[in-house]
Amino acid sequence: MRILVTGATGRVGGQVAARLARFPAVRVKALTRQRAVTIPGADMVAGDLTDPASLDLTGVDAVFLVFPSVVADHAARDLIAALAPRPIVYLSAHGAAPGNSIMGSHAYLEDLIASAGPYTFLRSSGFAANTLAWAPQLRQSDTLRWIFPAARRALIHEADLAAVAVRALTSDGHEGKAYHLTGPEQLTQAAQLETLGSVLGRPLRFEEVPPARAASLFPASLADAIVAGQSAFVDHPEPVTDEVARLTGRPARSYESWARDHASEFRSGVGRAAAGQLEDRDWVGEFRSGGWAGAGGSA
Numbered sequence: 001m002r003i004l005v006t007g008a009t010g011r012v013g014g015q016v017a018a019r020l021a022r023f024p025a026v027r028v029k030a031l032t033r034q035r036a037v038t039i040p041g042a043d044m045v046a047g048d049l050t051d052p053a054s055l056d057l058t059g060v061d062a063v064f065l066v067f068p069s070v071v072a073d074h075a076a077r078d079l080i081a082a083l084a085p086r087p088i089v090y091l092s093a094h095g096a097a098p099g100n101s102i103m104g105s106h107a108y109l110e111d112l113i114a115s116a117g118p119y120t121f122l123r124s125s126g127f128a129a130n131t132l133a134w135a136p137q138l139r140q141s142d143t144l145r146w147i148f149p150a151a152r153r154a155l156i157h158e159a160d161l162a163a164v165a166v167r168a169l170t171s172d173g174h175e176g177k178a179y180h181l182t183g184p185e186q187l188t189q190a191a192q193l194e195t196l197g198s199v200l201g202r203p204l205r206f207e208e209v210p211p212a213r214a215a216s217l218f219p220a221s222l223a224d225a226i227v228a229g230q231s232a233f234v235d236h237p238e239p240v241t242d243e244v245a246r247l248t249g250r251p252a253r254s255y256e257s258w259a260r261d262h263a264s265e266f267r268s269g270v271g272r273a274a275a276g277q278l279e280d281r282d283w284v285g286e287f288r289s290g291g292w293a294g295a296g297g298s299a
Contacts, residue, residue, distance in 0.1 A: 002027045002059045003169055006049060007066030009037050011129050012091060015162035016064050016169075017042050023170060029060060050075040052082040062087045064165055065113075069105035076109055085117035087175065089168045091161065094123045094180050094238075101225060110178075118175045120168040125182035125238050128155040128258040131192055132265060138196070139268045142204050147214055148230045149190035149206045152237035154182040157253035157261075160244045167247055180241045184252040189230075192255055199259040200266055 003020055007013030008030035014037075017030040021041030028042035031049075038044060047055040050072045063083050067076070067090070080088075090113055096106035113119045137144055164181055168174040187195070190206045197204035209216075211231070214223045244252035 001025060001061050001170075002029060003062045003064065004029045004031060004055075004057065004060045005042075005064045006031045007064075007091075008032050008039065008042070008044070010066060011127075011158040012161045012165070013064065013066050014039065015159060016165045019162055019166045020169065026170065029056070031055070049079055052079045055082065057082065057086075060086060062169055063089070064169060065090045065109075067091075067109055069102050069109070073105055073108060076112055080109075080112040080116050083116070087118035087120070087169075088113050088116075089120045089122065089165055089174075091165070092121045092123045092178075094125055094182075096123060120174045120176075121178040122161060122164060122168070123178055123180050124156055124161055125180075126153045126155045128157050128183065128255055129262075130155070131196070132262065134193070134196075135266050138200075138204065138266045142197075142202055143207050144193055144204060145207045145209050146189065146217065147209050147211055147227060148234055149193075149208055150188050151230045151233035152186045152188045153233055154184075154186050154238045154240045155192070155255050155258070156181055156183045156244070157255075157258045159261075160248070160252050163248045164244060179243050179247065180239075181243050182239065182241050182252065184240065184244075184254055186237050186240060187255055195256050196259050196266060199256065199263050 003026060005013055005017040005020065005028055008017045009032055013030075017028050017039045018041075020026050021028045021039060028039070029045050030037075030039050030042040031045055031047050033046070033048050045056055049055075049067060052075065063086055065083070065088050067079075090109060092106045092110055093103065095103050096110055097103050098107050110119075110121055113121075134144055134146065160183075161181060164179065168177075168179075193204050193206050211227045214227045217223075218226050242252075244250075
């Protein structure tokens with residue numbers, strides 16, 4: 001079985017490709033666009049999802065799709081037509097619904113995919129990796145200046161998303177399903193910071209920033225959407241499901257587990273190269289592709 005994995009340089013796609021590459025009966029084609037990356041056991045292929053003609057789909061039997069939502073919606077119809085009728089496992093977001101936000105983009109992709117052929121939708125809660133946006137501040141100080149400390153989410157570890165994706169791609173019974181995937185607990189952002197502090201062995205302090213100053217924290221074009229999404233989680237916390245445990249046979253990983261896996265990225269002693277990778281990341285692109293909290297509850 002030959003599986004095309006998109007987003008192979010990302011946190012979820014990279015893990016999906018690496019896990020699939022360990023299956024003797026699976027051949028992985030890992031799609032990359034810019035960065036030269038090697039995944040043991042996978043065939044690295046160049047291509048751009050916004051240019052379907054650039055994709056080598058020869059022999060591909062199924063697809064794991066991470067799509068650059070909003071910014072690439074203009075190419076979505078042609079892309080899905082090119083991938084069809086192969087089964088597609090799509091990394092979507094809980095709360096996908098028609099509209100002009102990232103949630104509308106996810107809903108648009110879901111509609112195209114469902115009309116094209118077999119599908120499985122992984123509707124994720126917020127990514128635990130969203131909190132890496134705090135790393136530049138916490139490498140410099142024990143104080144985090146951020147919005148809505150009482151916003152409560154059920155953040156999910158990227159490894160759990162990858163595990164469910166692999167299960168959906170390699171076993172029967174997932175066609176036509178939409179799975180709401182979450183972490184195992186609701187934590188306020190203040191509690192998330194406290195957990196990080198415990199893991200790092202540092203007393204971290206949350207200094208609330210008024211929403212009106214959010215433009216200083218986020219890309220200006222997305223600040224309003226992020227603030228609205230975070231605000232909603234104060235009065236309407238993100239729900240918790242048991243789908244990860246049901247589908248993988250093991251409990252979803254806690255935020256503490258995620259923090260331990262990524263502790264080095266928050267420490268002041270992180271190497272210059274690693275620090276640069278965090279500070280120079282394309283936060284706008286990650287928001288649009290489902291890597292940011294906001295816009296009505298997207299991952």
